[in-house]
Amino acid sequence: MLAAQVLGGERVQVIEVPDPVPAAGQVLVRLEVSLLCGSEMHGYRGDKAQATNGGHEPAGVVVDASGSRRWRMGDRVGIHAVWGCGQCEWCARGIYTFCSSFRGCPGAHAGLMACPDHVLLPLPDDVDFEVGALLAGDGLGVPYHTSQRLRCRGGDTVVVVGCGPIGLGNILVQSFRGARVIAIDRVADRLAMAREVGAAETVDASAVDPLEAIQELTAGRLAEGVVEATGVPAGFALALKLVGKAGTVACCGENRDVTLNVGNDLIRRDITVFGSWFFHFREFPEMLDLYRRGLAVGKLVTHRYPLARIGEAYADFAAGRVGKPAILVQS
Numbered sequence: 001m002l003a004a005q006v007l008g009g010e011r012v013q014v015i016e017v018p019d020p021v022p023a024a025g026q027v028l029v030r031l032e033v034s035l036l037c038g039s040e041m042h043g044y045r046g047d048k049a050q051a052t053n054g055g056h057e058p059a060g061v062v063v064d065a066s067g068s069r070r071w072r073m074g075d076r077v078g079i080h081a082v083w084g085c086g087q088c089e090w091c092a093r094g095i096y097t098f099c100s101s102f103r104g105c106p107g108a109h110a111g112l113m114a115c116p117d118h119v120l121l122p123l124p125d126d127v128d129f130e131v132g133a134l135l136a137g138d139g140l141g142v143p144y145h146t147s148q149r150l151r152c153r154g155g156d157t158v159v160v161v162g163c164g165p166i167g168l169g170n171i172l173v174q175s176f177r178g179a180r181v182i183a184i185d186r187v188a189d190r191l192a193m194a195r196e197v198g199a200a201e202t203v204d205a206s207a208v209d210p211l212e213a214i215q216e217l218t219a220g221r222l223a224e225g226v227v228e229a230t231g232v233p234a235g236f237a238l239a240l241k242l243v244g245k246a247g248t249v250a251c252c253g254e255n256r257d258v259t260l261n262v263g264n265d266l267i268r269r270d271i272t273v274f275g276s277w278f279f280h281f282r283e284f285p286e287m288l289d290l291y292r293r294g295l296a297v298g299k300l301v302t303h304r305y306p307l308a309r310i311g312e313a314y315a316d317f318a319a320g321r322v323g324k325p326a327i328l329v330q331s
């Protein structure tokens with residue numbers, strides 16, 4: 001099969017590799033669509049070549065189900081990126097992200113993937129592969145799970161800091177749920193995408209002071225909810241400034257060390273800060289239901305590339321020129 005290999009130093013190549021062979025309890029899936037994720041940029045910009053690639057948001061068709069009783073050839077499926085062991089209590093509850101022996105799926109920018117049969121999600125006929133990959137992966141999964149924790153009410157102001165794919169997904173979900181969403185970024189194209197997926201207002205942090213802008217837009221009240229989707233300490237610090245009294249900050253960006261003043265930033269204003277990682281396998285039917293009630297999930301994919309041009313996809317994504325890029329694996 002053909003597969004992308006990330007070489008580091010912002011280089012990617014497409015190579016021929018042996019087809020994966022499904023083990024007992026596994027199925028073989030022919031991948032149709034594989035989405036690019038911001039988390040892949042570390043490897044892309046790094047200095048080491050990877051065995052394959054970091055793709056983990058695919059959808060496709062089961063082509064060998066002989067090792068499984070759950071699936072049949074021809075079934076259309078999305079693949080959950082976090083492979084729980086399938087045996088422990090968390091896995092039994094449909095929460096693979098809490099499994100202490102989970103592993104990540106292998107590089108999904110490839111023609112085929114062999115995977116445990118319990119990590120597949122069924123795609124009904126009214127869900128195309130692109131939407132399927134969004135519903136079964138980070139694209140909608142992360143914003144949906146965040147929204148389950150943020151619990152803003154209709155009419156609340158939600159500020160989204162950072163308009164990469166995760167920020168855009170949060171804008172889409174929060175605006176669909178009735179929040180007034182204000183999006184902040186420093187890239188004009190991303191602010192345009194933010195408006196496209198539902199932001200009522202946008203703030204260009206390269207041109208104005210975002211704190212002053214949010215104060216003005218909320219008559220000094222600030223936001224009931226803030227989603228931090230930059231993953232850099234300055235984004236987290238800004239999120240803490242933009243949240244109003246008794247408000248909540250959701251951390252979607254993978255920050256490492258940050259500083260905060262517990263007294264001033266949290267205690268004296270009753271602020272809640274929480275982290276939210278990926279989504280729970282069991283949440284898929286709820287996300288499918290939201291899609292069927294009109295959530296325009298497909299808008300999150302802004303550009304498409306055949307596998308042969310995946311290098312262009314990485315470059316455009318790294319430069320912030322596109323929202324969520326889709327790799328059309330079989331073309």
Ligand SMILES: [Zn+2]
Nearest residue numbers: 037038039138
């Ligand atoms: Zn991801």
Ligand SMILES: [Zn+2]
Nearest residue numbers: 085088091099
């Ligand atoms: Zn487990």
